[in-house]
Amino acid sequence: MSLLDDNFARKIAAQSRAWTMTHDQAKKDRGPRQPAEPKMGICDKCHKEALVRAFRSRQTDRTDGAASFGTVIKHYCEDCAPKSRAQKDAEVPQLTSKQVKNLMKSAKKGLL
Ligand SMILES: [Zn+2]
Incomplete structure (x- = not known):
């Protein structure tokens, strides 16, 4: 192996080591996917002021058009935490068709 090849090989090895280190660091920074523990x-x-949890939400901003x-x-x-889909489904009672009809009747009478 020539000197030049040796230098090149060492450079590549150093680069790949650095990449592995930054890669591992990035993984650690991202953390587990579960919501964070509640904290004040x-x-x-x-x-x-309450025990709060961090939630990721997508936001669209419009600045200067x-x-x-x-x-x-x-x-x-x-109280304000967004509910997961499963929780929402569990909370909404399944209406029977009769209940739906009653609701529609009430709505027509202006009770809702
Ligand atoms: Zn709140």
Whole structure:
């Protein structure tokens, strides 16, 4: 192996080591996918001090006519925390067709 090849090989090895290190670091920074543990803070919705959790939400901003899309971290207390789809489904009672008809009747009478 010539000196030049040796230098090149060492450079590549160093680069790949550096990449592995930054790659591992990035993985650590991202952390687990579960929502963070609740901690004391100010809820972004009701602005009360409470145990809050961090939630990722997608946001569209319009500044000077240019739309930008980003992910923002919001902190919500237990009351304001967005419900997962499964939780929502569990909370909404399944209406029977009779109940739906009654609802429609009430709506027509202006009760709703
Ligand atoms: Zn709240």
